[in-house]
Amino acid sequence: MLGWELPPFFAGGVGMVCYHLTKALCDHGVDVTYVMPFGPRMICSGYMKIMVADHLFPKLRFKLKEVETLIGAYTTPESYGEDYQKYLASLSSKDRSKSLYGPNVFQEAQLFARKVRLIAFNEDFDVIHAHDHWTFPAAIAAKKASGKPLIVHVHITEFDKTGGTGVNQRVYDMEREGMHAADLVIVVSNFVKQRLMNNYGVPEEKIRVVHNAAEMMDETADHDASKIKETDKIVLFIGRITLQKGPDYFVEAARKVLEKDQNVKFIMAGTGDMLPRMIERVAEIGIANKFIFPGFVSRDEVAKLNKIADVFVMPSVSEPFGLVPLEAMWQETPAIISRQSGVSEVLNHVLKVDFWDVNDIAAKTLALLHYRSLHQQIKQHGALEVRNMTWEGPAQKCMDIYKELAGNR
């Protein structure tokens, strides 16, 4: 398994999925050698991670292989450049010529691949399962070295991240190469499947849809009866504040809601390149006093926010899956989610909207805030629905896919 950082060092949804999936696979008796990229960003945490991993997984089934790299699951060519400069700056001047990492992300991905190739030579395994694109060159190398079948698992594509404009050609090429080199491609939704068929030329019969499950959340997040709640109701957005997540639609919908009901506060949690613009925008349209921007929030804070919110909104423009509403539902907060998301394929007890339809987002928000029985019903059934979405299902589907491939050999 070529995955990403595991909790508590995860960076976003992909790491979370890797963790839950791997754990469920181990529970079902699959032996997993987990190749985890780690870099100097997590200073001196190496052995700690192993300790963490040790108690998170059944020891006999799980083997952790760490590979040093500057790349993370959400690295972009630009962010890599910045990280690389920071790294260089941390070195003494004479060490700079002996950098451990590639000067750009594509070269670094090749360096990473070379290290993984060595592991592939030495380890015993039946299939290679690689998550999202920076691992794809490494996965191809491992396939060549071992002759074992390759599955690439696509959580998100360059098109989703960029909203379709400014797709990086080299990133796209890397994704495409991985998908075509793979024996089978796992995608997290039909939404992604369509994307792969339309934009990457992957034949339908090569694609398997494995929807994510809801993760187990800490149920004991205390109910923070904050001051806000005394007078106002809370509508919540959590996510990276980037084009992909549709924060601008959230703001416009908020404006519509406030036209009808002044006693509502909107929390937009997270950071991202669009945050400054969003802050400007709410000031511009005179609703700044109704908005709270807490910035980056920790796992605990996410749980707390979900707990105190009355409505959760995910207005994503393009969401391959979308785990955040599941966390809200887990905390018994009704969710409004974009139809342009993978998660909307598996959820019944939510309200669905088109991300661009700010009237509809506002109308449904108001309905949830004002129709008590609706709020109650969706809250109860939604919580039940996510509690029934365990990782057993996805793990079983992956195992079937492993068997399908291993059986062909």
Add this chain to the structure above:
Amino acid sequence: MVSVCFYFQVHQPFRLKKYSVFDIGNNSDYFDEEKNKEIIKKVAKKCYLPTNKLLLKLIKRHEGKFKVSFSISGVALEQFEKYAPEVLHSFRELAKTGQVEFLSETYHHSLSFLFDKQEFKQQVLMHKQKIKDLFDQEPKVFRNTELVYNNELANFVQGMGYNAILAEGADHILGWKSPNFIYTPKTAENMKLLLKNYKLSDDVAFRFSNKGWNEHPLTVEKYGRWISENNGNGHLINLFMDYETFGEHQWEDTGIFEFMEKLPEEILKHPDNDFVTVSEAAEKYPSVAELDIHNFMSWADVERDLSAWLGNSLQNSAAQELYKIGTIVKKTGDPALLSDWRKLTTSDHFYYMCIKWFSDGDVHKYFNPYDTPYEGFITFMNVLNDIIIRVRELQKQKQSEDKKLTYAQTTQVEFSHNMISETPSLTLIDPEISLSKIE
């Protein structure tokens, strides 16, 4: 002797259009004219017209030996008048043969008996008048919406002068008894109770084209044999079903029309068999026993109860809020308002809010104009909120005209019930305040 009694239900609701919170107070145009028209025209073409034509042919061919009964909701009749007068014409042709009986029901295909008996009575009388106007018949037999039935209802409609009533032959009320006899409701000794033989009815209505059914394909010979087998242990086979079975639920290519065309002849082959209308059945056969049915039952879903319409808190609160304002809507004396309100009593609106997704849920989904039951609820409640605004405005007008009005206060308290909390600037249910604020 076995008599076969066909009763077909014909109903189409006035479906609501997408009506958002931003429409409340701004427009009172609730019904999706275009969609309703489209559906009526589609079903007319696939079902009503060809099946009426077939029945007319069969009635003529069998010279008084083949007969059927219909219950057509007032809202369906109204839509035929509006969108497909040729359908109405073909029903009139059937009525003229003298072999077709029309039943009484609530004009709006409503569950009003459960909430407001006076309203129920008015809707039944409205429907009775409509049937008289259109078909020149005075119905003697009553069937309640979705065959919802209990002792109390039997007693109530006996009081309205009916002599027979229909119900589901549900296992849980019959036990070892057979639906192929006539019974007497415990609380209405002059009434006859006709029970649906759900096995034989559903063989046609639901299973006819089901290839997974071990009796598939259902031939006329086989079905005729199943019916004739009841000679000696039953008087009457009540085949009650939605009329849309023909051509709409079971498509033409399933062979349903050919089946129906050959069926009368096959059944009449047996000299002891005949066809009866519901009134004839009630006259012809004596009651064999009393039936005590305390809890409401219906013909829907596997539960045969009210849970398809009133099974969750959305449905219950929507229905309660609706019926709560019935009296004040009537007091306004505004016919357009009352007509809109009554169209909301149609049971389908509550059916759309059903969240029994599994097992029966697929049937619900098929008939649901909304993506989810939640959207059905939101739309319904938004419309209801607009109706409340109209009530208030009319009340205000009246108030300024003459007498003092006490309703303004009472409604305000009543409708705060369905909100998350009672904050002053809420728009919904208490719309005046915040709407004026926006300006």
